[in-house]
Amino acid sequence: MTDVPDNAPEHCPGTKSEDAGKASACAGCPNQSVCASSKPRTPDPDVGRVKERMAGVKHKIVILSGKGGVGKSTFSGQLAYGIAADETKQVGLLDIDICGPSIPRLMGCDGEQVHLSNSGWSPVYVEDNLSVMSVGFLLESPDDAVIWRGPKKNGLIKQFMRDVDWGDLDYLIIDTPPGTSDEHLSIVQYLSSSHVDGAIVITTPQEVSLLDVRKEINFCRKVNLPIMGVVENMSGFICPKCKHQSQIFPPTTGGAVKMAKDMGIPFLGSIPLDPSIGKSCDEGKSFLKEHQDSPAAAAFHSIICEISRQCSGSPSEEEH
Ligand code: ADP
Numbered sequence: 001m002t003d004v005p006d007n008a009p010e011h012c013p014g015t016k017s018e019d020a021g022k023a024s025a026c027a028g029c030p031n032q033s034v035c036a037s038s039k040p041r042t043p044d045p046d047v048g049r050v051k052e053r054m055a056g057v058k059h060k061i062v063i064l065s066g067k068g069g070v071g072k073s074t075f076s077g078q079l080a081y082g083i084a085a086d087e088t089k090q091v092g093l094l095d096i097d098i099c100g101p102s103i104p105r106l107m108g109c110d111g112e113q114v115h116l117s118n119s120g121w122s123p124v125y126v127e128d129n130l131s132v133m134s135v136g137f138l139l140e141s142p143d144d145a146v147i148w149r150g151p152k153k154n155g156l157i158k159q160f161m162r163d164v165d166w167g168d169l170d171y172l173i174i175d176t177p178p179g180t181s182d183e184h185l186s187i188v189q190y191l192s193s194s195h196v197d198g199a200i201v202i203t204t205p206q207e208v209s210l211l212d213v214r215k216e217i218n219f220c221r222k223v224n225l226p227i228m229g230v231v232e233n234m235s236g237f238i239c240p241k242c243k244h245q246s247q248i249f250p251p252t253t254g255g256a257v258k259m260a261k262d263m264g265i266p267f268l269g270s271i272p273l274d275p276s277i278g279k280s281c282d283e284g285k286s287f288l289k290e291h292q293d294s295p296a297a298a299a300f301h302s303i304i305c306e307i308s309r310q311c312s313g314s315p316s317e318e319e320h
Contacts, residue, residue: 021034063199066179068100090168097175157186174187184219229306230266232257
């Protein structure tokens with residue numbers, strides 16, 4: 001990753017420059033505020049340690065959304081369960097949503113403690129081949145509000161990237177907070193020396209969500225994070241009784257399909273609204289296992305297939 005992306009505005013000072021976000025060329029750039037608040041500028045020696053730790057991780061996927069509440073964590077969790085359904089694959093799920101960690105609840109492991117050993121923090125195993133790490137494990141109570149400022153968040157993310165003893169993994173799925181914030185810059189920075197397969201962006205069909213997704217895509221381009229594609233969640237509702245399909249969140253501007261086409265990124269698929277998804281997640285169970293024959297599970301599986309297909313063609317397959 002370089003610090004001047006291809007699509008940068010003319011005279012972009014570079015994302016790592018002291019002038020990032022402050023130069024006159026930055027005016028009007030959608031990432032101006034992100035660059036202006038990004039830190040640190042000097043190369044961090046821990047990037048090398050993260051690289052060593054990540055050497056045992058074949059594929060790294062970052063899950064993003066422009067807005068909260070669109071189903072990003074739900075998708076991250078089901079993606080992890082879906083890939084781990086193949087017992088030959090080792091999967092890790094890292095939750096860096098520091099202010100609202102919901103992964104422990106939806107993976108059925110809230111209240112668990114993480115242990116520190118000589119080889120680092122041990123993640124929590126929810127299945128033999130599926131481990132989870134979240135800031136939620138570090139809170140005394142699930143209701144503790146985590147109001148941490150930039151440098152402290154950056155430090156915690158660094159620890160997560162450097163110190164978690166994942167062992168060898170086929171996939172590391174990283175669930176991030178909504179929007180583009182310090183957490184995203186930190187993760188991109190610490191992974192800058194490791195191969196990242198790419199980002200998956202979750203949205204609902206509504207323009208209000210798509211608007212923010214466009215910003216997210218521009219952010220990825222700016223920091224040279226490849227985009228694997230966009231997933232439209234909460235896309236239509238099929239009444240379980242009469243089977244009539246209705247649009248709860250109508251795609252007034254063409255939905256994610258059109259947005260993906262307009263922005264030149266792959267569309268990975270749509271997942272319908274299904275109350276059983278919320279129920280399984282609240283109970284900390286795998287929706288894919290509990291409702292294998294539902295249209296929503298079929299939608300998840302087809303998206304997971306496409307993600308695995310993209311990963312199997314990535315350079316990291318040959319490296320390992
Ligand atoms: P985010 O991580 O984007 O903030 P969550 O994954 O926490 O969003 O999802 C928000 C709420 O929506 C949760 O209660 C979740 O169970 C529910 N949800 C997500 N996707 C669906 C869906 N396709 N159908 C029904 N409920 C869903």
